[in-house]
Amino acid sequence: MIEVKNLSFVYSPKTPFTTQALFDINLSIETGDFFGIIGSTGAGKSTLVSHFNALTKIQKNSGAVIVDEIDLSAKKIDLKKLRAKVGMVFQYPEHQLFADTVLKDIMFGPKNLGINNAEAEQRARDAIALVGLDCAEIAERSPFELSGGQKRRVALAGVIAMHPEILVLDEPTAGLDPKGKREIMDLILRIKADCPTVVMISHNMDEIAEYCNKIAVLRRGRVMGVFSPRELFGSEELLESCGVELPLVTELAVKLNGLGVAVDKSVLTENELFEEIKKAVGVKNA
Amino acid sequence: MSFLEFKNVEYSYVGGDDELIQALKSVSFSIERGEFVALVGCNGSGKSTLARLCNGLLAPDGGEVLVDGQSTTDKRALFDIRKKIGIVFQNPDNQMVTTIVEDDVAFGPENLGLPPEEIRERVDWALASVGMSEHAKSGPFRLSGGQKQRVAIAGVLAIKPELMILDEATGMLDPNGRREVLEVVKKLNRDENMAVIMITHFMEEAAAADRIIVLNKGSIAADGGKELFNTPEVFEGAGLDLPLYVRLARRLNDAGMDVGCPLTADEFAAAVAKAQGGKK
Numbered sequence A: 001m002i003e004v005k006n007l008s009f010v011y012s013p014k015t016p017f018t019t020q021a022l023f024d025i026n027l028s029i030e031t032g033d034f035f036g037i038i039g040s041t042g043a044g045k046s047t048l049v050s051h052f053n054a055l056t057k058i059q060k061n062s063g064a065v066i067v068d069e070i071d072l073s074a075k076k077i078d079l080k081k082l083r084a085k086v087g088m089v090f091q092y093p094e095h096q097l098f099a100d101t102v103l104k105d106i107m108f109g110p111k112n113l114g115i116n117n118a119e120a121e122q123r124a125r126d127a128i129a130l131v132g133l134d135c136a137e138i139a140e141r142s143p144f145e146l147s148g149g150q151k152r153r154v155a156l157a158g159v160i161a162m163h164p165e166i167l168v169l170d171e172p173t174a175g176l177d178p179k180g181k182r183e184i185m186d187l188i189l190r191i192k193a194d195c196p197t198v199v200m201i202s203h204n205m206d207e208i209a210e211y212c213n214k215i216a217v218l219r220r221g222r223v224m225g226v227f228s229p230r231e232l233f234g235s236e237e238l239l240e241s242c243g244v245e246l247p248l249v250t251e252l253a254v255k256l257n258g259l260g261v262a263v264d265k266s267v268l269t270e271n272e273l274f275e276e277i278k279k280a281v282g283v284k285n286a
Numbered sequence B: 001m002s003f004l005e006f007k008n009v010e011y012s013y014v015g016g017d018d019e020l021i022q023a024l025k026s027v028s029f030s031i032e033r034g035e036f037v038a039l040v041g042c043n044g045s046g047k048s049t050l051a052r053l054c055n056g057l058l059a060p061d062g063g064e065v066l067v068d069g070q071s072t073t074d075k076r077a078l079f080d081i082r083k084k085i086g087i088v089f090q091n092p093d094n095q096m097v098t099t100i101v102e103d104d105v106a107f108g109p110e111n112l113g114l115p116p117e118e119i120r121e122r123v124d125w126a127l128a129s130v131g132m133s134e135h136a137k138s139g140p141f142r143l144s145g146g147q148k149q150r151v152a153i154a155g156v157l158a159i160k161p162e163l164m165i166l167d168e169a170t171g172m173l174d175p176n177g178r179r180e181v182l183e184v185v186k187k188l189n190r191d192e193n194m195a196v197i198m199i200t201h202f203m204e205e206a207a208a209a210d211r212i213i214v215l216n217k218g219s220i221a222a223d224g225g226k227e228l229f230n231t232p233e234v235f236e237g238a239g240l241d242l243p244l245y246v247r248l249a250r251r252l253n254d255a256g257m258d259v260g261c262p263l264t265a266d267e268f269a270a271a272v273a274k275a276q277g278g279k280k
């Protein structure tokens, strides 16, 4: 569980470049949540989640973040314990790749937890397969000499190999091909049994609508509200006031309604839309 | 003579243990001024490699790449070629060269040797086009992921290239920003005859292009207009999805409706409404 209490954050304080990125944020992410964070460019999403594994230190008198009893505003934080618990995949995977081979890169995390070489390697190989890469082909290559989507998969594998309890993903499917997107989301759902809490930043509203049970909307460093997908995407006023766009499937449903096809306007997935259209048009199942 | 021509282009990277990683195999196509082309393919299929070959950042191992008839391996032609072809890369961090956003955007036009007033004008216009005017004096490293991406796009817009290659350049933009950037690019394509190669993983975006090139494991699997979507095997064979509209339409057709193969949200809605009308 992650509690964010009155969190504020200022970049480069007391300089001409100072930017306040977060204003008095309050959020409660519960165990079991698939928690979406959305908001336009520069809203503060990455800054917010970078607090969750203490990559960004909480500033003086700027609130608190508590991750399962670990108080991140404390003077001394048990970083090892925290980072074993919270796995974070960055917005740009380049920022977390560092070793000279893919295998070593992924083994680094587990080894850091004190796991022996053989098991760390086993975990790394399992993780490589889970993210849809071919171990034989890729294990000994440099992570920097991969395509964009391959790098993202390696970064994710590095985090999965640590078996975290909370997974924080900053635009995890950006740069992945369509199958890759689906595979990665399926993978996240699968590991959710052992890693019950997932926090995901995304600009892809279809993904947010399909997978998240709660959605926090950030705007200019402030939380506009936390909603269920149906609440948010079903309400024109909320979408308008929060500056949020519809998922493509929901947009299609709205357009269909406009043309007299009476489908539910708050559909959130492709399958729901398909069933709604069949119902509205009166197609018997083939 | 075409504006850009790939003739049997081969390219391999040399991996860590001197192993060759073949990224492009006998790739041939050409692009004319004013075309709007979507380039699609799975992760690792060779899209970014192809982009880097267009302006001579990489030289082909075999075959040739010609821009207005000049080979990218001709060192004297390179300056000219880079004036004509601007690329926005996948990772904007690698593209920032200066410490102030507006200097970064001015870098390209300065290299073109343009007069200062024109540079100023272009920088202002490019930053406004991507909604980053208020960050002109900021440091590029003090920006969010999407803001960096916008600056990188502005940097290429300011060159006013004859061919703009967007390598998943809108991948980290919010839906609004994505639409705005695509609008600017489309406008340049329409009004200034700028050619566009848009590399994207969003098949709905690809469906809006005039022409689609499909890469599969380093080879061109298909190259054609919107009619390609009538042969879904082409995309499935390359490990890709169909656009949402086409996927839904196929399922509805299978369920006994007749909605054809719509390629936009509006076409889709209209086709379903018409099919409903036919039923009642």
Ligand SMILES: Nc1ncnc2c1ncn2[C@@H]1O[C@H](COP(=O)(O)OP(=O)(O)OP(=O)(O)O)[C@@H](O)[C@H]1O
Pocket (backbone or CB within 6 Å): A144, A145, A146, A147, A148, A149, A150, A175, A177, B013, B014, B015, B021, B022, B023, B041, B042, B043, B044, B045, B046, B047, B048, B049, B050, B090
């Ligand atoms: N610098 C490099 N060194 C070695 N191999 C590379 C390098 N860059 C790419 N490759 C390899 O070349 C092949 C093509 O990569 P490329 O980056 O062109 O793919 P892509 O289609 O752009 O993929 P993505 O959608 O993931 O960005 C891949 O197998 C990749 O691993």
Ligand SMILES: Nc1ncnc2c1ncn2[C@@H]1O[C@H](COP(=O)(O)OP(=O)(O)OP(=O)(O)O)[C@@H](O)[C@H]1O
Pocket (backbone or CB within 6 Å): A011, A012, A019, A020, A021, A039, A040, A041, A042, A043, A044, A045, A046, A047, A048, A091, B141, B142, B143, B144, B145, B146, B147, B172, B174
């Ligand atoms: N290193 C930094 N130094 C100074 N300001 C920064 C820095 N990183 C981000 N900012 C500023 O803080 C604000 C929030 O940035 P953040 O990266 O959290 O946004 P975001 O919601 O993740 O956006 P995006 O969707 O573009 O990734 C922005 O106004 C940005 O310009």
Ligand SMILES: [Mg+2]
Pocket (backbone or CB within 6 Å): A045, A046, A047, A091, A170, B144, B145, B146
């Ligand atoms: Mg971000």
Ligand SMILES: [Mg+2]
Pocket (backbone or CB within 6 Å): A147, A148, A149, B047, B048, B049, B090, B167
């Ligand atoms: Mg690429």
